[in-house]
Amino acid sequence: MIRVGLIGCGFMGGMHAACYAALAELGVKVTAIADDRPEFLAQMKEQTDAQTYESGMALIEQADVDVVDICLPTYLHTAHACAAMEKGRDVFCEKPVCLTEEDMQALLETKKRTGRKVMVGQVIRLWDEYAWLKKTVDAGTYGRVLSGVFQRVSSRPGWASCNEFADPEIPAQSGGVAVDMHVHDVDFVRYLLGEPDRIQAGGYRDSDGLIEQIFAIYNYGRDVAVSVEAAWDYPASFPFSATFRVKLEKATITNDANGLTVYPNDGDAFHPELAAQYPGDNRIGGNISSLGGYYNELKYFVEGLQGKNDLSVAPLEEAIASVRLVKKEIEAAGGLLD
16 A cells, blocks of 8 residues: 655645545555645545644654655745655655755755655646647657647636735745746647757736746747747636647647647548546536546556656656746746846
8 A cells, every 4th residue: 555645735635635536446545634724634634534734744754654745835845845755755746846946956866865756746748638649749640740839828826725826925936827837838848849949938927027928939940839828817707728739740739629639631630539547527626627637647656656657757857847948938038027
C-alpha cells in the first residue's frame, strides 16, 4: 500500500483526494491530511477518514507516509517539497512548481542529493486530447507542425481560499495569470516542440500594473510559429475555455467546443476516439469538467512509484524549465510590475 500524505485541503486537494479514491485498486490511499483551516480539514476528514494535522510541516515530520502530495499556494511549494524529500518521502507537487530561481535550485539540489522521485502536476501533458495530439505529432501521422494556436481564458478563479489570485501581492503568491495558468500551455508547447529559438511577448495590465492577459509567439527556425495566450480578467459570467489549433503538413487538428477534430487535407473531418481512463462521473465543479486529466496524472505517478513507468512525462526538471520560459515571456512583456 502506498500511503499518501495530502497537504492542502482546498479545491485542488479535494480533486487529488477524489482521484486517489478512484485509484484504490492500485494500492494507494490517503492516510494523512493537513491544513491550517479547521473547516477544510474537517471536510477532508469526512472524505478520506485520514489522520489530521494542522500544518503541512507537522504532517511531514510526524505522519507515517510514503508520499507527500502538495496542493498549497505556489509560494509554499519549495519549503514543503524539500522538507518531504529530506524526510525520505517521494513528492507530487502541484503546478506551477515554484516562482524563483533560488527555489528552483533548492528543489533540484534536494532531489539530486536525496534521490527521491518528484513529479509536478503539469496535467495537460496527460489530458486526453493533448496526449493524443502529442502522440500523433511524434508519430508523424500528418507530417510536421507548421503552426499552432493555444489559448486558455477565463474569469478570475474564485476557488482559491487564500485569495492568492486576487490579492495585489499576486507576484509573490501565485505568479499571476502568466505563471499560474499560462504555464499549462507553455509547458505543453515545450513538450510538443521543444524550446523555441525566439520568443516575443506582450500583455494587458490592470490598474496595479499586473499582467492580466499575456500573449506570446514562439518561433522554431524560420518556418514554424506558435502563439500562446492566457487571460483571467473576463467577467464572472465568462466561461472557462482551453483550446488549440495546430496546422500540420497533411491536416489541421483542433480542440474546442466541438471536441477534438481532425481536418485532413484530403478527406472528411472526423473526431478521433479517445480511450478515456477515468471511469466515473465527470461533473465535479470549478472550471474543470472532468477528473480525467487529474486521474490520468496521478495514476501515472502511482504506477511510476510502483516501477511501471519511469516518471519521465512530467518530472521536476521539465516543470522548472517551463516556469523559466514563462519568466522569459514576462521579461519580454515588461515584467510583472511597471
